[in-house]
Amino acid sequence: MEYDFKSIEQKWQGVWEKEKICEAVDFSDKPKFYGLIEFPYPSGNGLHVGHLRAFTSIEIIARKRRLEGFNVLFPIGFDAFGLPTENYAMQTGKHPRVVTDDNIATFTRQLKAFGYSFDYSRVVDTTDKDYYKWTQWIFIQLFKRGLAYKSKAYVNYCEKCKVILANEESQGGVCDRCGSAVIQREKNVWFLKIRDYAEKLLDGLNDVDYLPRVKTEQINWIGKSQGAEIDFKVKGGVVPDAKIRVFTTRADTLFGVTFMVIAPEHPFISENEKNIRNMREIEDYRAETKKKNEFERTRVNKDKTGVRLDGVSAVNPVNGREIPVFISDYVTLDYGTGAVMAVPAHDTRDYEFAKKFGLDIIEVISGGDISKEAYTDINGGVLINSDFLNGRSVKDALKKITARLTEKGLGNVKVNYNMKDWAFNRQRYWGEPIPIVYCEKCGAVPVPESELPLVLPPLDSYKQTENGESPLANVESFVNCKCPVCGAPAKRETDTMPQWAGSSWYYLRYIDPKNDKALADFEKLKYFGPVDWYNGGMEHVTRHLIYSRFWNHFLYDIGAVPFKEPYKKRTAQGLVLGENGVKMSKSLGNVVSPDSLIKEAGADVLRLYIMFMGDYESPVPWSNASISGCRRFLDRVYNLLTLTDGNEGYSKKHTTLINRLIKKVGEDIEAMKFNTAIAAMMAFINEIYSDGYISKGELKAFLLLLYPFVPHLAEELNERLGYDTILAKSAYPKYDEKNLEDSAFELPVQINGKLKGTVIVEKDADLAAVKAAVLGNPSLSALLTDIKKEIYIPKKIINFIV
RNA sequence: GCCGGUGUGGUGGAAUGGCAGACGCGCUGGACUCAAAAUCCAGUGUACGCGAGUACGUGUCGGUUCGAGUCCGACCACCGGCACCA
Numbered sequence: 001m002e003y004d005f006k007s008i009e010q011k012w013q014g015v016w017e018k019e020k021i022c023e024a025v026d027f028s029d030k031p032k033f034y035g036l037i038e039f040p041y042p043s044g045n046g047l048h049v050g051h052l053r054a055f056t057s058i059e060i061i062a063r064k065r066r067l068e069g070f071n072v073l074f075p076i077g078f079d080a081f082g083l084p085t086e087n088y089a090m091q092t093g094k095h096p097r098v099v100t101d102d103n104i105a106t107f108t109r110q111l112k113a114f115g116y117s118f119d120y121s122r123v124v125d126t127t128d129k130d131y132y133k134w135t136q137w138i139f140i141q142l143f144k145r146g147l148a149y150k151s152k153a154y155v156n157y158c159e160k161c162k163v164i165l166a167n168e169e170s171q172g173g174v175c176d177r178c179g180s181a182v183i184q185r186e187k188n189v190w191f192l193k194i195r196d197y198a199e200k201l202l203d204g205l206n207d208v209d210y211l212p213r214v215k216t217e218q219i220n221w222i223g224k225s226q227g228a229e230i231d232f233k234v235k236g237g238v239v240p241d242a243k244i245r246v247f248t249t250r251a252d253t254l255f256g257v258t259f260m261v262i263a264p265e266h267p268f269i270s271e272n273e274k275n276i277r278n279m280r281e282i283e284d285y286r287a288e289t290k291k292k293n294e295f296e297r298t299r300v301n302k303d304k305t306g307v308r309l310d311g312v313s314a315v316n317p318v319n320g321r322e323i324p325v326f327i328s329d330y331v332t333l334d335y336g337t338g339a340v341m342a343v344p345a346h347d348t349r350d351y352e353f354a355k356k357f358g359l360d361i362i363e364v365i366s367g368g369d370i371s372k373e374a375y376t377d378i379n380g381g382v383l384i385n386s387d388f389l390n391g392r393s394v395k396d397a398l399k400k401i402t403a404r405l406t407e408k409g410l411g412n413v414k415v416n417y418n419m420k421d422w423a424f425n426r427q428r429y430w431g432e433p434i435p436i437v438y439c440e441k442c443g444a445v446p447v448p449e450s451e452l453p454l455v456l457p458p459l460d461s462y463k464q465t466e467n468g469e470s471p472l473a474n475v476e477s478f479v480n481c482k483c484p485v486c487g488a489p490a491k492r493e494t495d496t497m498p499q500w501a502g503s504s505w506y507y508l509r510y511i512d513p514k515n516d517k518a519l520a521d522f523e524k525l526k527y528f529g530p531v532d533w534y535n536g537g538m539e540h541v542t543r544h545l546i547y548s549r550f551w552n553h554f555l556y557d558i559g560a561v562p563f564k565e566p567y568k569k570r571t572a573q574g575l576v577l578g579e580n581g582v583k584m585s586k587s588l589g590n591v592v593s594p595d596s597l598i599k600e601a602g603a604d605v606l607r608l609y610i611m612f613m614g615d616y617e618s619p620v621p622w623s624n625a626s627i628s629g630c631r632r633f634l635d636r637v638y639n640l641l642t643l644t645d646g647n648e649g650y651s652k653k654h655t656t657l658i659n660r661l662i663k664k665v666g667e668d669i670e671a672m673k674f675n676t677a678i679a680a681m682m683a684f685i686n687e688i689y690s691d692g693y694i695s696k697g698e699l700k701a702f703l704l705l706l707y708p709f710v711p712h713l714a715e716e717l718n719e720r721l722g723y724d725t726i727l728a729k730s731a732y733p734k735y736d737e738k739n740l741e742d743s744a745f746e747l748p749v750q751i752n753g754k755l756k757g758t759v760i761v762e763k764d765a766d767l768a769a770v771k772a773a774v775l776g777n778p779s780l781s782a783l784l785t786d787i788k789k790e791i792y793i794p795k796k797i798i799n800f801i802v
Numbered sequence: 803g804c805c806g807g808u809g810u811g812g813u814g815g816a817a818u819g820g821c822a823g824a825c826g827c828g829c830u831g832g833a834c835u836c837a838a839a840a841u842c843c844a845g846u847g848u849a850c851g852c853g854a855g856u857a858c859g860u861g862u863c864g865g866u867u868c869g870a871g872u873c874c875g876a877c878c879a880c881c882g883g884c885a886c887c888a
Contacts, residue, residue: 171884216805223887249888332886348886349888612825612826676824682824753868
């Protein structure tokens with residue numbers, strides 16, 4: 001018999017709401033558990049099956065924790081600023097506020113239909129002025145401490161979206177949003193000094209329980225490298241004893257330097273224009289470089305190009321060798337010092353460059369064949385042609401040379417990071433206004449905190465200005481203001497913050513969502529924080545996850561937050577692919593809509609299926625056909641009522657079975673092995689059906705295990721069993737160690753390592769007993785004529801060598 | 803190039819060094835039905851065999867072990883991240 005999911009699901013959603021089982025309590029005596037999912041961007045398309053996979057895991061954990069006696073904070077909110085909404089507003093003329101509210105309403109309806117046990121009394125919306133007041137406040141704190149600064153810089157720019165992109169948003173030279181190629185543009189840009197926090201972000205990873213691949217990606221992204229800065233004197237420059245500083249991780253190869261390469265934008269060039277004889281050629285090359293976008297410029301294995309600076313040369317500080325100086329686009333200004341000492345014998349890029357320009361190649365480490373290629377192995381040979389370093393290993397030489405350079409004041413130890421500062425402004429309307437005022441006399445001045453929030457004014461048009469400024473630049477009443485310091489007429493910053501701003505601290509606001517005195521009450525932060533378990537997508541690991549860790553460390557440093565690391569544990573779900581095994585996308589027509597699914601199958605079936613479909617961390621294709629297996633399973637569970645007797649205990653036959661199930665399901669949930677937890681429950685039910693009965697106590701325990709996955713049906717059956725207490729207020733079942741094993745079991749028997757049969761033995765049987773059992777089996781004993789050796793692993797296997 | 807990960811039936815996927823393929827889908831046969839759907843029962847890695855069974859089988863090749871999907875070494879393929887990062 002099929003059960004009627006529609007009425008059951010509605011009924012129980014109502015009961016939970018009435019009983020407030022989803023609401024977290026401030027300062028409860030119970031231990032707290034803070035479970036978090038990445039809050040969605042409320043797009044016009046509504047909820048996606050990817051959301052379901054991401055949310056259902058922590059939903060299951062949260063429901064389980066409540067049964068385990070925790071005061072659970074499991075909140076939901078909306079990351080609602082952003083381009084799609086603004087574009088939609090532009091097309092339709094609707095205000096982004098209206099569009100956002102509509103979308104949030106749709107999302108909320110869908111989320112509730114799935115029975116997610118979010119605490120809806122703490123909903124956070126990043127576009128609410130009472131929320132972004134605090135986003136702006138954080139920006140001002142960063143600004144006051146010199147961690148937000150404005151400078152002219154070449155930035156990633158998307159011509160289609162007309163916005164500056166952070167490096168994190170333009171990976172691979174492609175715009176995160178629209179997929180078009182990113183170009184380089186010189187712009188006035190607000191940066192946040194995330195680089196200053198590189199070391200803290202690395203260190204902090206030691207204190208948290210993140211998936212290894214999450215940690216690895218962040219470590220790669222930060223890209224720490226230990227090296228040295230070395231000064232090379234310049235001959236022929238405008239200033240007689242000028243120096244160019246290079247950064248290298250291979251100071252050991254210093255005797256192999258045969259030329260120097262500096263970035264085309266290196267300030268040395270303009271400072272020494274007078275003395276560079278081929279300035280026109282240099283200018284041409286610089287112009288070429290500017291045209292290239294960053295992706296083109298940094299593409300690997302591109303032909304090396306460059307121009308020598310005629311009239312100047314550099315001097316190797318250790319041997320006085322005079323070397324030519326080149327500009328080339330393979331050296332960039334934003335890493336290290338924008339200048340490198342070239343060692344063609346032991347660096348692939350320098351090697352190519354030297355070959356192309358016919359430059360000397362001096363081998364200083366033995367072991368390779370530098371007539372063919374650069375020798376870059378640092379564990380291989382020893383130093384040669386290197387004076388006092390000769391005969392040393394690379395590691396040894398590195399220490400020695402670094403010490404020598406430091407001692408003589410020619411260089412110093414230096415750590416560099418690949419991670420760039422965070423480009424933080426967008427020329428758009430639907431974002432948090434950057435709370436800065438420009439005064440001719442006082443410069444850039446923050447808006448006084450008492451005047452926050454700085455609210456977005458209404459607009460007639462969301463189009464950017466002719467020269468690509470934010471639409472806010474058209475609103476005179478917004479732009480013109482008084483300097484908060486001197487009172488003179490001043491102008492406001494018209495750029496807004498990137499979408500990543502609001503999401504960088506939302507987990508804090510959930511703890512105290514209505515506070516108007518602080519971003520959250522410090523005592524409440526102490527009680528609920530940090531997040532115990534955070535689940536989200538791998539695509540956010542080098543974006544949102546790193547940004548929010550940065551902000552949290554900063555807020556900790558200024559005393560606004562009582563913990564350094566925001567998330568104790570971080571897991572990630574795999575992608576949900578289309579039925580054809582490729583990424584779901586509208587253009588491929590393989591998108592699955594939750595709305596129609598829930599009508600056909602119901603929330604419980606879908607929740608179960610999405611957790612059953614495969615390994616949680618791996619990508620997995622959607623399969624409409626497979627959903628029916630979950631439906632059948634739940635129908636079978638529903639029909640268990642007909643097999644139940646009134647016995648509150650466990651039957652003798654099922655005691656081991658149910659104890660094992662409790663252990664298995666509980667452990668699998670904690671390990672996010674939801675698919676095998678469900679498989680175990682299915683196997684249990686199959687067993688029950690083949691036995692033809694289940695006691696009331698067994699069914700109750702089973703329903704509690706099922707409840708986190710399939711809460712509506714579990715509640716319904718619990719009620720029909722005659723229990724007054726709803727499952728949501730019950731306790732999670734416990735297993736008894738003593739009852740995990742049957743007294744007798746089937747032991748596999750191998751002969752010469754090959755399986756030949758099984759025998760039934762007591763679980764504590766000794767070798768003699770097992771042997772007796774094997775010999776008692778005629779087909780096995782026939783094979784055991786000449787036993788040379790016996791290997792018996794109790795409870796596992798016995799192997800005879802004959 | 804560097805750093806991760808993965809490779810198992812028709813299919814999604816299970817297996818602390820100990821019975822490979824749990825559980826689900828699909829498929830085949832049967833029951834119920836006038837019939838179909840639903841449901842229930844049985845079967846379902848490959849090859850050979852009427853059969854009990856035998857041999858082979860977790861990307862490839864080798865090794866360790868009484869015993870390897872699992873550990874080690876070499877390789878192949880695919881996926882993800884980083885990348886002229888000095």
